[in-house]
Amino acid sequence: MQTPKTRRPVLVGALLAAVAAGGAAYAYSQRRAPLATVHHVNLSRYAGLWYEIARLPQYFEKGCHYVTAEYRPLADGRLEVINTCHKGEIHGPVKKARGVARAVDPQTNAKLKVQFQWPFEGDYWILALDPEYQFALVGSPDRKGLWILSRTPHMPLSTRRTLVTMAQGKGFPVDKLIYTDQPAGPLT
Structure with missing residues (x-):
């Protein structure tokens, strides 16, 4: 006892x-160093269609090919988000998810919260952005979410390598990246 x-x-x-x-x-x-974002994002210029070039695995993108994200400005300053995925293959059935994004750092507009299902929000931080808004590196501060985006379905290999190297330097597990299948040309 x-x-x-x-x-x-x-x-x-x-x-x-x-x-x-x-x-x-x-x-x-x-x-882990704090995750740095770009200095400023013009959300009107950021709006429009983006193609996913690569991503870290996400449960909501399992089996997705030909992935796009479209951002549309709303009157209240937020962005409507429409994510499109073709399940199983490039010509597979289309799955869409609609949500909204809001800037949580109005000084830079580089840190956003995206919501697809109330009340849950995810971090969407713009880590690198081409001056002409032709490609972007987006991630989450926990380093579990990472996306390489382009205005075109394909990106020069040198640009992609630069973004992957940048992401690795920021502490992302780039060895787990999934490179997204995109169409070679317009789908008919």
């Missing part, structure tokens, strides 16, 4: 183990 004196070392040991585990988790979170 344990007495209060014999239980004390067990409780102290358990407390020390919990503190050590918490400290390790804190130290790990501090090793």
